[in-house]
Amino acid sequence: MNEEALLARASEERERIFQRYERGRDNLAGQIDPWEDPEFEDYHKTDRYGFIHDERLTQKTAPQKVNVEVEREKKWVKMLGSWESAATKEKLHRRIYKGIPNSLRIKIWCKLLNVNTIKSENPGKYQEMLKLAKQWSTDVRQIDSDVNRQFREHQFYRERYSEKQCSLFNVLCAYSMYNSEVGYCQGMSGLAGVLLMYMDEEDAFWALAILLSDKKYAMHGLYVEGFPKLTRFLEHHDKILTKFMPKLKLHFDKFGLDAILYSLKWFFVCFVERVPFSLCLRVWDIYLLDGERVITAMAYTILKLHKKAIMKLNDMDLIVNYIQVKLHKDFGFEDDVVIYNLERSMEELKRAKLDYPGPPPPSELPQRQLGMFIEPDKKSKIGQRAENFSETEKQARATVILRREKAALDLQELRVSQSDTVSGNLEILEASPPTSRTSSDVSLSSDQFTHL
Amino acid sequence: MATNRSGAAQRPNGAPQTKVCQFKLVLLGESAVGKSSLVLRFVKGQFHEYQESTIGAAFLTQTLCLDDTTVKFEIWDTAGQERYHSLAPMYYRGAQAAIVVYDITNQDTFGRAKNWVKELQRQASPSIVIALAGNKSDLAAKRMVEFEEAQAYADENGLLFMETSAKTAMNVNDIFLAIANKLPKSESVGGGAAGGARRLNDADAPRSSSCCK
Numbered sequence: 001m002n003e004e005a006l007l008a009r010a011s012e013e014r015e016r017i018f019q020r021y022e023r024g025r026d027n028l029a030g031q032i033d034p035w036e037d038p039e040f041e042d043y044h045k046t047d048r049y050g051f052i053h054d055e056r057l058t059q060k061t062a063p064q065k066v067n068v069e070v071e072r073e074k075k076w077v078k079m080l081g082s083w084e085s086a087a088t089k090e091k092l093h094r095r096i097y098k099g100i101p102n103s104l105r106i107k108i109w110c111k112l113l114n115v116n117t118i119k120s121e122n123p124g125k126y127q128e129m130l131k132l133a134k135q136w137s138t139d140v141r142q143i144d145s146d147v148n149r150q151f152r153e154h155q156f157y158r159e160r161y162s163e164k165q166c167s168l169f170n171v172l173c174a175y176s177m178y179n180s181e182v183g184y185c186q187g188m189s190g191l192a193g194v195l196l197m198y199m200d201e202e203d204a205f206w207a208l209a210i211l212l213s214d215k216k217y218a219m220h221g222l223y224v225e226g227f228p229k230l231t232r233f234l235e236h237h238d239k240i241l242t243k244f245m246p247k248l249k250l251h252f253d254k255f256g257l258d259a260i261l262y263s264l265k266w267f268f269v270c271f272v273e274r275v276p277f278s279l280c281l282r283v284w285d286i287y288l289l290d291g292e293r294v295i296t297a298m299a300y301t302i303l304k305l306h307k308k309a310i311m312k313l314n315d316m317d318l319i320v321n322y323i324q325v326k327l328h329k330d331f332g333f334e335d336d337v338v339i340y341n342l343e344r345s346m347e348e349l350k351r352a353k354l355d356y357p358g359p360p361p362p363s364e365l366p367q368r369q370l371g372m373f374i375e376p377d378k379k380s381k382i383g384q385r386a387e388n389f390s391e392t393e394k395q396a397r398a399t400v401i402l403r404r405e406k407a408a409l410d411l412q413e414l415r416v417s418q419s420d421t422v423s424g425n426l427e428i429l430e431a432s433p434p435t436s437r438t439s440s441d442v443s444l445s446s447d448q449f450t451h452l
Numbered sequence: 453m454a455t456n457r458s459g460a461a462q463r464p465n466g467a468p469q470t471k472v473c474q475f476k477l478v479l480l481g482e483s484a485v486g487k488s489s490l491v492l493r494f495v496k497g498q499f500h501e502y503q504e505s506t507i508g509a510a511f512l513t514q515t516l517c518l519d520d521t522t523v524k525f526e527i528w529d530t531a532g533q534e535r536y537h538s539l540a541p542m543y544y545r546g547a548q549a550a551i552v553v554y555d556i557t558n559q560d561t562f563g564r565a566k567n568w569v570k571e572l573q574r575q576a577s578p579s580i581v582i583a584l585a586g587n588k589s590d591l592a593a594k595r596m597v598e599f600e601e602a603q604a605y606a607d608e609n610g611l612l613f614m615e616t617s618a619k620t621a622m623n624v625n626d627i628f629l630a631i632a633n634k635l636p637k638s639e640s641v642g643g644g645a646a647g648g649a650r651r652l653n654d655a656d657a658p659r660s661s662s663c664c665k
Contacts, residue, residue: 036501142533145484145505152502186483186533187507226538260542264508273504317513317526324510385534385564396538404545 006382014140021169023160036148036160048102049277050155050197073101077110093289097336097343100285106198112288113210115203125371126174132373133173138380139184143172146189156197167201168192174205175269176392179212180374181366186222189268194284213366216291221266221364226396229364233267233296234259236357240300243352248307253411255316258403262323266299274328275302279335286342293356297346305333305341465580471524473637477628478544480568481504481553482561483532486587489618490553491529499619506531509543516632523632536551544572549581549631552606556586556615562602569609581634583627590617604635 001009020028046052076095079088100108110116119126133140147169151157158162171192176184191211195204212220221229237259241249252259265274273281287294303310306327313319331338349355368374379386389397488503488510495514500546510529515522528543530536544550550572554565565584572582584606586597599615606613612630616623 140482149502149504152504185535186505186531189505190507223535225535244538256546258542260539261509261511268507317511320511383560385567389538393538397541400542401545404542 003378003382005094007378009420010138010382014134014137017140017144017174018134020161021166023161024163024166025085025159028161042388046155047277049281051151051154051277052155052158069101072098073104074083076101076104080104080107080111096289097284097339099282102281105281106286107287109195109198109207109288110203113214115199115206118210119202119206122206122371125178126205129174129177129205129371130170132177135184136373136376137173137176138376138383139176140173141383142186143169143176143184145187146186150189150193154193154197154236157193157195164196167196167204171196171205171208175208177282177373178205178209178371179220179366180372181225181368182212182220182223187265187268190265190272191219194272194280209370213370215360215365217287218292218360221360224364225390226392226402228392228396229360230260230264230267231396231399232357232364233292234263236296236354236418237263237299240296240349240354241303244300245303245307245355248303248311250414251311252319253407253414255319256407256411257316257319258407260400261435262320263299265324266302267295270295271298275325276331276335278366279338282335282339283342286339290346293349294342296357297349297355297382298342300349301338301342301345303326304345305338391427460503462572463627470520470522471637472524473635474524474526475549475632475635476526476528476547477549477551477631478528478530478540478547479553480530480540480544480549480572481532482555482558482564485532485553485555485558487551487563488529488616489533490551490587490616490624491586492526492620493618493624495527495536497621499621508536508539512630516629518629518632520618521637523635523637524664525628525632540571541575544576544580544602547576547580548635549583550576551583551585551627552611553585553587554597555588556597557588557591562586564598566605569611579636581612582609583614585623585627586613586615587618589615589622590619 020031023031045055072095079091079095083087096108137143147165148160150168156162157168159165168189172184172189175182175188175192182188188208192204192208195207200209211217211225218229221227221232238249241252241259265272270287271280274280275283283294283298302323306322309332310319310322313322333341346355479491481487483505486503488506491497491510491512492500492503493497495512507511508531510530512527513524513541514527515524517523528547530540530543550568552565552568552572554561569582569584572580584602586599586602602615603613605611612634614623614629614630616627618624
């Protein structure tokens with residue numbers, strides 16, 4: 001196909017996808033493919049957060065817990081009436097660590113993120129971005145395919161083209177225009193999906209915008225090309241492990257288990273689908289209050305609480321499964337216990353001056369003005385992939401490779417130093433010998449390691 | 453040749469212990485071509501119409517019994533969005549096998565698959581076994597990539613090739629099996645060559661996974 005035909009094809013596709021979301025579920029009767037719309041059977045049960053489970057729920061919320069939450073609600077409603085007062089400021093921290101009553105999350109989250117301020121400063125902006133997206137967004141196909149599979153077990157998202165699915169699609173499309181450096185990156189559908197469980201469409205858009213660009217959260221650096229913030233936070237995470245849990249770190253290293261392999265979703269979507277949803281919301285409450293250091297401390301807390309169990313697992317798949325799957329299904333500790341430990345971790349890390357890896361460098365923050373329209377180039381309009389890596393990507397790639405090779409080298413050294421005491425056991429552990437292959441773009445000089 | 457679903461290395465008929473080889477396998481390909489679905493079908497025998505999108509990568513294992521060898525695959529299933537491409541070396545470095553997946557109903561994904569093959573040929577281990585999977589073969593009515601075209605490309609590049617369907621399970625076990633058969637089952641323990649399998653001693657053979665599954 002020539003370029004014109006490709007352009008026409010891309011714009012037709014965009015229009016077709018947009019049309020379906022605009023018409024919505026009710027007007028698409030008979031036009032939704034069966035595979036897009038699985039039937040949920042009657043015996044499925046919905047939990048208090050809207051997730052539909054395969055089996056009858058065994059754990060009903062205990063009545064005394066409900067009573068406590070009702071009592072808390074009263075206090076929170078009162079506090080909402082005098083949000084700016086000194087008394088509120090004094091109580092807020094303690095109350096949020098106890099958990100925001102679920103019925104009030106919609107209000108409190110907006111307050112913590114200052115959604116109303118940014119919204120009133122930008123009247124009409126959301127609609128403008130959505131309109132631009134309809135004409136220009138080059139991320140529509142990816143967003144469409146992710147909306148179709150995000151939180152499908154949740155009552156809001158279970159039906160194809162349901163109201164909330166449409167909102168999720170709109171928010172992500174609009175944001176892809178608002179922040180032209182990030183556009184849409186996989187993972188953001190999880191963030192927006194959670195926000196939309198509590199907010200309407202426009203509020204969720206602005207909440208997402210704040211999570212990415214406000215320095216307190218600075219998630220822009222996680223999603224932008226090359227993932228610079230991810231690298232920086234993973235290094236910091238490793239530092240914490242080395243200092244506080246060296247044995248566990250060694251255990252991971254023995255199996256070639258880099259932190260990136262088990263913790264990506266912790267950082268990218270703040271523990272969504274990595275811990276039970278009730279606990280995830282508690283962590284989000286605190287994250288919205290205290291910002292990015294909460295993620296660092298929670299990552300530490302998870303490993304601290306489960307260190308003993310993980311040390312007993314002698315296989316990479318068992319460890320990864322435990323951290324990614326088992327802990328999502330059943331964390332093994334009451335939410336309150338975890339939050340108590342999270343708070344202790346934050347204090348502990350602060351004392352060791354390891355609570356915060358430092359403010360984001362400019363490369364992790366938006367460089368271009370947000371909300372300013374930039375026409376995409378032809379290649380992205382057609383949906384063509386870049387032939388070569390950009391400089392940022394090359395750098396990210398080199399960092400990733402070096403991380404891996406350094407871990408392998410460390411392990412080799414470890415083997416040498418332990419060869420007297422450790423029997424054949426280590427022999428089977430993988431460390432692909434870093435020097436057996438030459439890679440064209442990475443050399444293993446020691447000064448390169450210093451940027452790691 | 454049956455897939456050993458339990459993940460145990462012990463052969464059910466009580467035959468003498470065979471050698472156990474462990475291989476690292478990575479799945480690459482454009483977003484939404486069905487990488488995670490292929491793995492889910494192979495490892496758990498299931499299919500989810502709305503398989504959630506993979507952020508970063510997912511990790512699973514599965515064991516196959518060949519005549520005289522038990523092959524344990526450590527499978528890294530990667531995210532398809534281009535943005536995540538720069539993290540891919542993390543997963544394919546040191547891999548002995550790769551499955552590059554495209555969607556037979558989408559020509560662009562085939563072009564993308566070719567780029568992945570090129571990258572693996574340049575950057576991965578020289579002895580890596582690469583298989584090309586044309587997935588969603590149950591949607592043959594919407595086919596945009598001809599079987600012969602893909603077969604010719606695979607032949608030129610020395611790739612294993614099959615059209616698969618994670619939905620109907622067609623050729624899913626077969627493609628993993630074909631890879632297992634092609635991989636060298638070297639005798640050397642903890643071998644230095646990047647392409648070699650890790651031979652596990654009997655005592656170290658992977659235990660059946662009793663928890664966390």
